[in-house]
Amino acid sequence: MKRTIPILITAVVGGLLIAAYFVPAPFLASADRLIPDFFNIIAAFAFVLGGGNLLRVHLTKISRRDHEWIYSVVTVAGFLVMLFAGLLKLGTGEGGAFHWTYDLADGRLLYDALYQSVFTPCQATMFSLLAFFVASASYRAFRAKTPEATVLLIAAFVILIGRTFVGGWLTAWIPEPFSEYLHIPNLSAWIMSFPNLAGQRTIQMGIALGIISNSLRLILGIERSHLGGGD
Amino acid sequence: MKISGIPRAGSRAARLVAPLIALTCIVLPFGPASAQETSPEVVTEVVVPPPAPPTSVAAIDAPNDAGHALLVTWQASPDDANADVLAGYRVLRSQGGSPFEEVGVAAPGQDSFRDRVPENAVRYDYKVVSFGPGGVGESGTAGAEARFQWFDKTRVSSFVIMLIVCGAIVFNILRAQAGQKMYIRKIAGMDAVTEAVGRATEMGQPVLYVAGIQDMDNVQTVAGLTILGSISKLIAEYETSLVMPCSRSLVMSTARETVKESYLSAGRPDAYREDGIYYVTDEQFGFVAHVDGLMVRKKPATCFYLGAFFAESLILAETGNSIGAIQVAGTAMPTQLPFFVAACDYTLIGEELFAASAYLSQDEKMLGSLKGQDFGKGVAMVSIFVGGILTTIEGLTGWPVITMLNDKIHWLWSGG
Amino acid sequence: MGFLEKLGRLDRRWIFLLIAVSVTIPLMLQRPAPVKPSPIVRNLYTAIDALPPGSKLLLSLDYGPSTVPENDPMAHAIARHALSKDLKLYVMTIWATGPPLISNLFETVIIPGFPNKTYGEDYLNLGYKVGNQGLIQSLTSDFRNQYTQDVGWGDIAARPVGQIPMMSTIRTIKDFDFIAGIGSGQPGLKEWVQFAGDPTGTPVGGGVTAVEAPLLYPYYPTQLVGLLGGLAGAAEYEALLVENHPEFGEAAQVALIRMFPQTVAHLVIVSFVLLGNISYFAQRGRRRK
Numbered sequence: 019m020k021r022t023i024p025i026l027i028t029a030v031v032g033g034l035l036i037a038a039y040f041v042p043a044p045f046l047a048s049a050d051r052l053i054p055d056f057f058n059i060i061a062a063f064a065f066v067l068g069g070g071n072l073l074r075v076h077l078t079k080i081s082r083r084d085h086e087w088i089y090s091v092v093t094v095a096g097f098l099v100m101l102f103a104g105l106l107k108l109g110t111g112e113g114g115a116f117h118w119t120y121d122l123a124d125g126r127l128l129y130d131a132l133y134q135s136v137f138t139p140c141q142a143t144m145f146s147l148l149a150f151f152v153a154s155a156s157y158r159a160f161r162a163k164t165p166e167a168t169v170l171l172i173a174a175f176v177i178l179i180g181r182t183f184v185g186g187w188l189t190a191w192i193p194e195p196f197s198e199y200l201h202i203p204n205l206s207a208w209i210m211s212f213p214n215l216a217g218q219r220t221i222q223m224g225i226a227l228g229i230i231s232n233s234l235r236l237i238l239g240i241e242r243s244h245l246g247g248g249d
Numbered sequence: 250m251k252i253s254g255i256p257r258a259g260s261r262a263a264r265l266v267a268p269l270i271a272l273t274c275i276v277l278p279f280g281p282a283s284a285q286e287t288s289p290e291v292v293t294e295v296v297v298p299p300p301a302p303p304t305s306v307a308a309i310d311a312p313n314d315a316g317h318a319l320l321v322t323w324q325a326s327p328d329d330a331n332a333d334v335l336a337g338y339r340v341l342r343s344q345g346g347s348p349f350e351e352v353g354v355a356a357p358g359q360d361s362f363r364d365r366v367p368e369n370a371v372r373y374d375y376k377v378v379s380f381g382p383g384g385v386g387e388s389g390t391a392g393a394e395a396r397f398q399w400f401d402k403t404r405v406s407s408f409v410i411m412l413i414v415c416g417a418i419v420f421n422i423l424r425a426q427a428g429q430k431m432y433i434r435k436i437a438g439m440d441a442v443t444e445a446v447g448r449a450t451e452m453g454q455p456v457l458y459v460a461g462i463q464d465m466d467n468v469q470t471v472a473g474l475t476i477l478g479s480i481s482k483l484i485a486e487y488e489t490s491l492v493m494p495c496s497r498s499l500v501m502s503t504a505r506e507t508v509k510e511s512y513l514s515a516g517r518p519d520a521y522r523e524d525g526i527y528y529v530t531d532e533q534f535g536f537v538a539h540v541d542g543l544m545v546r547k548k549p550a551t552c553f554y555l556g557a558f559f560a561e562s563l564i565l566a567e568t569g570n571s572i573g574a575i576q577v578a579g580t581a582m583p584t585q586l587p588f589f590v591a592a593c594d595y596t597l598i599g600e601e602l603f604a605a606s607a608y609l610s611q612d613e614k615m616l617g618s619l620k621g622q623d624f625g626k627g628v629a630m631v632s633i634f635v636g637g638i639l640t641t642i643e644g645l646t647g648w649p650v651i652t653m654l655n656d657k658i659h660w661l662w663s664g665g
Numbered sequence: 666m667g668f669l670e671k672l673g674r675l676d677r678r679w680i681f682l683l684i685a686v687s688v689t690i691p692l693m694l695q696r697p698a699p700v701k702p703s704p705i706v707r708n709l710y711t712a713i714d715a716l717p718p719g720s721k722l723l724l725s726l727d728y729g730p731s732t733v734p735e736n737d738p739m740a741h742a743i744a745r746h747a748l749s750k751d752l753k754l755y756v757m758t759i760w761a762t763g764p765p766l767i768s769n770l771f772e773t774v775i776i777p778g779f780p781n782k783t784y785g786e787d788y789l790n791l792g793y794k795v796g797n798q799g800l801i802q803s804l805t806s807d808f809r810n811q812y813t814q815d816v817g818w819g820d821i822a823a824r825p826v827g828q829i830p831m832m833s834t835i836r837t838i839k840d841f842d843f844i845a846g847i848g849s850g851q852p853g854l855k856e857w858v859q860f861a862g863d864p865t866g867t868p869v870g871g872g873v874t875a876v877e878a879p880l881l882y883p884y885y886p887t888q889l890v891g892l893l894g895g896l897a898g899a900a901e902y903e904a905l906l907v908e909n910h911p912e913f914g915e916a917a918q919v920a921l922i923r924m925f926p927q928t929v930a931h932l933v934i935v936s937f938v939l940l941g942n943i944s945y946f947a948q949r950g951r952r953r954k
Contacts, residue, residue, distance in 0.1 A: 040408055042401050044369075047315040054799075057466050061499060068498030068528040075527045086546065134765065138730035144534035145731035148560060149930065151567040151592075153684045154677040157937040158570075159591035161945045171938070178935050181875070181897045182928035183698050207703060215882050218583050221599045223629055225581040227414065228600030229468050231622035234418050235607070236471070240614045243478030243606045244471070244507045353836060363806075534731060559850055560731075560876060571677070584876050 025239040032237035072097060103128040173209055180206020299384030300328040300335035303360075303377045308393040313404075316369040316397035322361045326379045326386060329357050334381045340364065341376045343390075349376055369395050406661050413628055418621030425617030433616050438577050438595030439608045445575045446483050449550035455490040455525075456480075457549035459540060459565065460504065461556020461580070462496040462533055469581050470500060472603050473556030474507055476579075479609035480553065481508040485515035492549060493526040496536045501528045537561040541568045554578040554593070555602060558585045566592035579605060632658055673944035680937060687933040688926040697921035698900060698928060706901040709870040709891025713743065713843060714909075718751035720842035721835070725857065725871075726770070728849035729762035732874050737766070738899040738920035739872035740847045741774045742906055745917055747845075748779045748787065749910055753831050755841070757791035757812075759800055759852055764793050764816070771818055778916070784818050789831050792816030797852040801860040804838045839865045843890075846871035854881060858888050872898055900924040 031053060038050035076090035084090075102108070108128040162168040179185040185202035192200050199205060235241035303323035311318035321340055328334040340362045341349035355362050355377075366373050374392035378385050425431055449456045458480070460473035477493075484491050491508065495501035504526050512521040529539045541564065544552070552569040554562070555578070562578070562585040569576045570592050578589035579597025589596045597605055600622070607615030639655040642648070702710070716722070724743060728736040747754045754775075756767050767790055775788055782788060791812050794800050803811055809826055817823040826832040834840055838861050846854040846869065854871045858881075862869030868890050873881055875895025885892055893899050899920035906917055915922075 036411075040401055040404055041399060042313060042315045043397050043399060044315045054466075061464060061497075064498040064502070067502065068531070071498060071501065071528040072530075075524065078524075089542070130765075138733075140538075141532075141534045141729065141731040142733065144538055144564070145560060147564050149688070150681045150684050151563045153930075153934050153937065154680050155563060155567055155570075155588065155591045156934050157675070157677075157680055157941050160938045160941065162942055163945070171942070174938070175935060178931045181895070182931050183700050183924070184928055184932065186701050203701070203703060207705070210879060210882055211885075214879055218879055219883060221583050221586070224598075224600035224626065225583075225603075227622045227625045227629075228581070228603030230411075230414055230625070231418055231618045232468060232472055232475075232603040232606075234415060235615060235618050238419075238422070240422065240612075240618065241475055241606060243475040243610060244503070245478070245510055354834075356834075356840075365807075560874075584880055 021242065021245045024245060025242070029237050029239060032233065036237075069097070069101075100129070100132060103132060173213070176202060176209060177206050180209075297334055297381065297383035300331075300379040300381045300386045301326045302379050302386030302388045303338060304388065306375065306377050306388040306391045308373070308375045308391045310393055310396050311363055313398055313401040316395045317365055317367070319364050319366055319373060319375075319393050319395050320361060321364060321375045321377065321391070323377045323388060325358070325360050328379065328381070328386075332357065334383060335379050336381045337379075338362075339378045339380055339385075341378060342366075343374045343376075344371065349374075366395050369397065371395075406663055409661060414621070414625035417624035418618050421617040421621040421624070422614050423617075425613040425620075429617075431613060431616040431620055433604075433608060433619055436597065436601055436605065436608050438579065438597045438601070439605050441575070441577060441595050442480060442609065443483065445551040445553075445577060446480065446487050446489060448575055450487040450489045452550040454548060454550035455492045456484055457540075457544065457547075457552045457569075457574070458491060458493045459552075459554045459556065460493070460495070460500055461554075461558055462536055462561065463557040464497045465499045465503060467557050469557035469602065470497075472581075472606065473579075474500070474503055475606040476553075476555050476602075476609065477504060478507050478511050479606060481511040482515045485512040485517040485520055488517070488520060490522070491525050492543065492547065494529045494536070494540055494543065495526065496529060496531060496533075498528045501526055533559065533561055537564050540565060544568050544572055544574070548572050549574055552576045554580070554589070555597070555605070556580065558582055558589075560585075563588035563592060569593070629662075632662060669944045669947040672940055673948060683933055683937075684930055687929045691926040691929045692923070694925065695922055696925050697918045698924035700897070700900045700904045700921060700924060702901040702905050705885060705892050705894075706898055707891070707905065708886065709893065710746070710902060710905045712868060712870060712890045713746055713752075713845070714750065716750065716752055716842055719753065721753045721755065721831075721840065722747045722843045722845060723755045723757065723838070723841045724845045724847070726756065726758045726763045726766045726847050727760045727853045728766070728847065728874075729760060730765075732849035733766070734923065735874050735896050735899070736847050736849055736872065737769070738896070738903065738923070739893045740766070740770060741919070742899060742902045742917065743845050743847070743871075744770055744774050744788075745778060745910075745913060746902075746906055748775065748782055749913075751787075752842075754788040755791060755831065755835075756789065758793045759797060761793060761795075767792070767816075768818075774916075778913070784821050785815070785824070785829050785831060787831075789829065790816045790818045798856040798860050801838075801852070801856055805861055805865050806837060808835050808837050808840070837865070838867060841867055843867070844869045844871075847873075849874045849877060853877070854889075854892075855884070858884050863888055872902075896920050896923055896927055 034046065034049050035053060038046040073094065076094050078084075079087050079090040080094070156174070160167075160171045160174050162171050176185075179188065180202045185206065189197070189200060189202045197204065199208065232241070303326045305324040306321065307323070308319050308321050310316075311320045323338070326335055326338075335357055337357055338355040338359065339351050340353045340355065342352045342364060343349045352364050353362050362377075364373075364375070372392050372394050374390045376390050377388045379388075380386075421431070446456060458477060460477060461467070461470050463470050465471065481491060493504055493508075495504060505523055508526060509518075509521050509523075512518050529536050543549075544565075545568065549572075552565075552574045554565060554576070558565075558580050559582065562580070562582075566576060566578060566589055576593035577595045577597075578593040579602040580586065580589065581599050581602055583599070586596065586598055590598075604619050604622075607619055636655065636658045639651055639658065643651045643655055713722070722743075724740065724747070726736070726740050744754060744756075756770065758764060758767060771788075771790070775782065779787075784790075792815070794811060796803070796811075800811060809832070812826060812832075814823045814825045815829055815832075826835075838844070844857055844861055844867055846857040848854045848857075848871070854869075854873050854877075857871070858869050861867060869888070870890035870892065872893030873895075875897070878892065878894030878898070881889060881892050881894075893902055900923070903918055903920050907913060907921070910917070
């Protein structure tokens with residue numbers, strides 16, 4: 019029973035949504051609109067669930083003085099400060115005076131200030147780590163160990179240089195009929211527009227078919243791994 | 250807006266009067282105040298005639314919809330291209346003899362308007378009025394009823410493709426059910442799962458599992474959780490610990506249920522620890538910061554990244570690489586695949602993510618569905634190949650029969 | 666262990682350090698890079714440039730703070746270009762992180778650069794709406810049903826669209842002459858192409874982060890007029906803008922200035938890849954001996 023009901027719900031909802039794509043009748047069209055709304059409603063409740071879980075996990079760690087519990091203190095403090103700054107609309111008014119309400123002529127909300135001064139730089143910092151990791155991953159991965167890896171290496175070279183003005187400089191001497199293909203920025207654009215495009219489209223087609231097959235398994239109740247497997 | 254009192258420019262009287270008015274020039278001598286002593290400038294003001302009305306107004310039920318929409322069409326006014334005379338068209342609607350009211354405005358050059366109507370199966374009448382600085386030109390009326398359709402004819406080709414692909418999948422599932430053996434090529438990443446979990450057991454370190462950063466409405470997350478079902482069974486059998494930070498609380502709840510069921514079916518319900526699966530934050534980089542910190546502190550021996558990933562993919566995989574973990578990744582985000590390929594030991598590319606659960610379970614019915622999927626791929630490959638050849642021949646010869654065949658293939662894959 | 670062997674096992678922290686240095690020093694020099702615009706960027710510039718004065722351009726800023734260095738120069742350059750051509754600029758976002766980016770666009774580009782332009786007549790803030798691609802789809806049938814009022818700007822309070830001169834002719838997305846989407850993920854430019862440009866025939870162009878760009882190439886040139894791929898794309902657009910409007914000066918060269926450190930960083934990565942391969946082949950040769 020515990021497995022039959024979820025499988026039944028999946029089958030009915032999945033079938034309805036597929037039918038709604040082809041049949042524009044009003045009752046199906048409204049199902050098509052309403053079912054995503056159901057998800058949004060459940061997801062909204064999940065915010066409370068998520069917040070509750072976060073507090074429970076970290077407060078437990080703090081109370082047990084678990085290993086590195088001090089990080090949990092930072093997490094809980096950050097969560098509560100942001101939550102109350104947003105809920106109570108705390109802000110600073112004219113002349114920097116502290117206010118408890120949102121009704122401020124020239125004031126600034128604490129939430130906005132935290133967003134811009136803490137959240138934004140933290141996000142940018144994490145994202146900028148990519149630059150460093152791209153460098154170390156390229157250093158390790160681009161080795162001409164096999165013919166395929168050599169092709170990859172050459173393509174990476176062309177793209178990396180082609181995305182800078184140096185690529186243009188290096189091959190500016192190539193005469194007109196040949197420069198259309200051999201000028202590094204043009205070669206880089208060609209790699210992106212043809213071999214890359216072909217690969218991207220093939221992968222996307224495979225993904226689309228994979229999604230169809232996976233969804234059909236779920237709708238037909240054949241896929242049960244997420245319910246513990248078995249019959 | 251009611252306009253029933255406005256004279257119709259299309260009437261015979263108006264047609265006669267308009268050119269006369271246009272010929273009448275009002276000459277007014279005036280000039281700037283500072284130049285009053287000098288000879289006055291002469292400015293000619295031309296009275297603009299009202300635009301000719303649009304003709305052949307028709308109203309039909311908007312096709313392929315749930316009703317509540319009518320399509321009003323008309324033949325453009327002869328003044329359509331003359332911006333000095335015609336500024337646009339007003340579409341007016343009446344129901345059951347009520348006064349006409351404006352429901353929309355169309356720009357010059359437009360010859361149709363889609364109107365949303367409150368009721369299905371009720372007749373609505375329409376007029377289209379051209380307007381400009383000189384007045385208005387009113388068309389005749391036309392009416393229709395809105396109805397819903399039982400099939401969206403613009404999606405016939407999608408329906409055909411669905412029948413082919415889904416039919417092949419169901420057919421192969423039935424074949425598998427009847428005992429037919431299915432051969433599926435090896436997926437190295439999934440073959441390595443046992444070794445990867447075993448390594449974590451030997452080292453006494455946990456297994457880290459990340460099911461992407463999207464919610465349960467993303468099919469990649471669902472695929473990640475179905476694979477989790479199989480892997481967590483193995484983890485339970487090997488008595489290894491599982492750490493699973495989640496970026497969405499719904500994913501956390503679902504993952505807990507999945508892992509609990511797996512531990513139960515592995516006969517180890519006592520080993521299940523709910524706290525190992527917990528929510529972190531919906532925020533992408535906040536989540537990554539936590540998982541990176543976790544990796545550096547707890548040094549998991551094996552890391553699985555299976556689901557939908559964005560820019561965080563390389564940050565996670567490089568950190569995992571730096572701690573020497575065995576890493577198995579899988580995603581259907583084409584932009585992130587190169588990063589996983591570069592930094593992980595094994596990567597499930599696109600469709601392999603969706604096939605992994607079937608592969609791990611070795612359930613014949615699930616494997617049958619993969620065979621059906623391959624048939625769909627075959628149809629696509631043949632279409633691309635034949636389409637390529639036909640396009641080349643068409644370009645060289647221009648034969649109409651080739652054009653027709655090419656158009657058929659194009660139609661089949663156009664989603665229409 | 667020989668030098669080449671050591672090189673092959675180089676601690677990645679050395680790579681990190683060199684990348685940091687190669688980005689920081691050129692960034693401090695503040696020199697614009699000599700960038701040559703590619704056809705895909707030139708196409709976008711030409712399409713916007715060809716719009717007659719008074720045309721309506723919808724600019725959607727669908728990204729968050731993390732990709733501001735890449736996306737902001739694109740949005741700012743297109744906004745500058747549009748207002749200099751006397752186009753009507755409608756700014757919106759389908760990302761919850763977008764509203765502060767719109768404020769920043771107004772504060773740093775429009776107010777100082779175009780003091781004679783009026784809010785509500787020349788540019789408009791439509792703000793953020795939930796709904797992702799569903800929202801885009803619904804705009805194709807009824808724009809005013811979704812946007813019953815603007816968001817306002819500074820001291821200007823939000824007003825119903827009926828009172829905003831710029832909104833008088835807007836009924837659906839088809840009433841716009843151009844859609845420019847600046848994005849870094851999903852939903853973003855791809856969704857603008859799929860759900861707005863393609864079904865309605867309204868031209869769509871825009872910019873995305875370098876990582877996202879390969880996903881958009883399949884749509885160019887039929888469904889996507891032009892594309893700014895990453896900082897390089899933004900710099901190429903700025904190069905065209907500065908070439909035709911030298912009056913914008915240094916304020917319009919943010920991406921051009923950032924391209925210099927990016928170029929140096931690319932060259933450092935290329936050098937590391939070369940060194941890694943030299944070390945690999947040297948070791949392989951030694952093993953064969």
